[in-house]
Amino acid sequence: MYKSFFGLKENPFNVNPDPRFLYLTQEIEEALAGLMYGIQTRKGFITLTGEVGTGKTTLINRLLDWLHQRRVRTAFLFNSRMNSNHLLDFILAEFEIPCESRSKSQQLMKLQEWLLERYRAGETAVVIVDEAQNLSYPVLEEIRLLTNLETSTDKLLQVVLSGQPELEEKLKLPQLRQLRQRIMLRCKTAPLTTPQTFDYINERLRIAGATGDPIFSKEAVETIHLYSMGIPRVVNLLCEHALVNSFVEQKRVVSGKVIEEVAREFQLDEVEPVAPAGSTRPDADVYNSESFLQNLGEALSRFRAVPPPTTRERK
Ligand SMILES: Nc1ncnc2c1ncn2[C@@H]1O[C@H](COP(=O)(O)OP(=O)(O)OP(=O)(O)O)[C@@H](O)[C@H]1O
Ligand SMILES: [Mg+2]
Structure with a gap:
């Protein structure tokens, strides 16, 4: 629904493993x-x-x-x-x-x-x-x-x-x-670094047909990186919902604030910063595509075994 508003030909942040969108880090x-x-x-x-x-x-x-x-x-x-x-x-x-x-x-x-x-x-x-x-x-x-x-x-x-x-x-x-x-x-394969998250988002937008001014503000991308820990699937989720929310508000540039809202919606801000004792991982099925999206918080806790640098400081 937001495609023409942002000048896109297709959905840039689909969660399908579509090789056309592969960004080569x-x-x-x-x-x-x-x-x-x-x-x-x-x-x-x-x-x-x-x-x-x-x-x-x-x-x-x-x-x-x-x-x-x-x-x-x-x-x-x-x-x-x-x-x-x-x-x-x-x-x-x-x-x-x-x-x-x-x-x-x-x-x-x-x-x-x-x-x-x-x-x-x-x-x-x-x-x-x-x-x-x-x-x-x-x-x-x-x-x-x-x-x-x-x-x-x-x-x-x-x-x-x-x-x-x-x-x-x-x-x-x-x-x-x-x-x-x-x-x-x-x-x-590895999670994206901050500069890679920038390039990743821009590359997907470019493939989806974006040609004009940047759609995500610098602050938005930094916030995406913070909450996603550089995991492309989570980056996609945040970006997709942020585009929808920005479209609803008729804002052509996605702000950091919108990303914060989406992260809260998916409770990405409530994840314990330390992995559970013994780091017992739930059954690997939890991480298979559909169910993963409903278990983002839990999944992300695996990446937060080491406290992230600035998440808490930002709050
Ligand atoms: N380098 C990349 N370039 C473009 N998109 C990517 C890249 N890495 C991941 N993605 C996107 O992130 C999402 C998840 O990717 P994918 O399903 O390939 O991960 P996976 O490692 O196979 O996950 P799982 O461990 O759950 O099987 C997909 O939408 C995919 O298109
Ligand atoms: Mg897979």
Whole structure:
């Protein structure tokens, strides 16, 4: 509703992981380059980790676009609740490999034959698992076994595991030692710094069609950074609601005060500055997209283990 008022062609702060809006911070650029390099050079296992809402899925979507342009075959799995019996079913279906049998050994043979054909044709195949922090140990073990499919020199199947920091913790456990040893590259996403938050907001506005004077005041962006802790998903939420509120008030420039109001509306100002004792994290599901927005305060407390520099001083 506010688009024409602010001279925009589309909604700039959608919470979808749309790769068209990807803003390349140095960290994101490095992560993307790492993933591309790892896949091209057949490294086998690569991880992508980062806090909730820091752009992993958006980055993966950009990677998928890049891979598809190069005709690399991909299997994208995001149902991380699957059990180990279903893993091969999903992979065969995603790669469109016909297999009548449901026996694991038959399925594995089919996959190996297909991968060898790809390899001889000079092609690569990639399995990407998003939200991998939720994978069970048996599934992770199955995935490890898949990377045993290799020639004497190269891995036939490239695997990218993407997930929140719980994934890294999981991989440190002794029973996953063998998998951990196979990880050849570790890529990361990170929250935005203050200057990056400025650029991030402007870049999204530019992609959405903004051409005129700045829509967010300097103070507004600083306040956004303060409350969002640089987490893009929260930045989007604050910006989206601030645009709506400013439109209602018919103000063409979003002020710091409007951001304060939105932050209060979402109770971002009531978050305890210190993480709970033992820093016990709620189930990772809490951080999945829709529910995350209803649990922002709790989610943000994870970032506030160290008291933020100026939040309290500002009040
Ligand atoms: N570098 C970026 N450039 C543009 N938009 C981004 C960037 N990083 C994150 N976003 C935006 O922030 C929101 C959350 O991003 P995304 O869903 O990719 O995070 P995530 O790390 O996968 O989160 P989760 O841990 O909950 O799965 C999306 O709207 C996405 O477009
Ligand atoms: Mg995600």
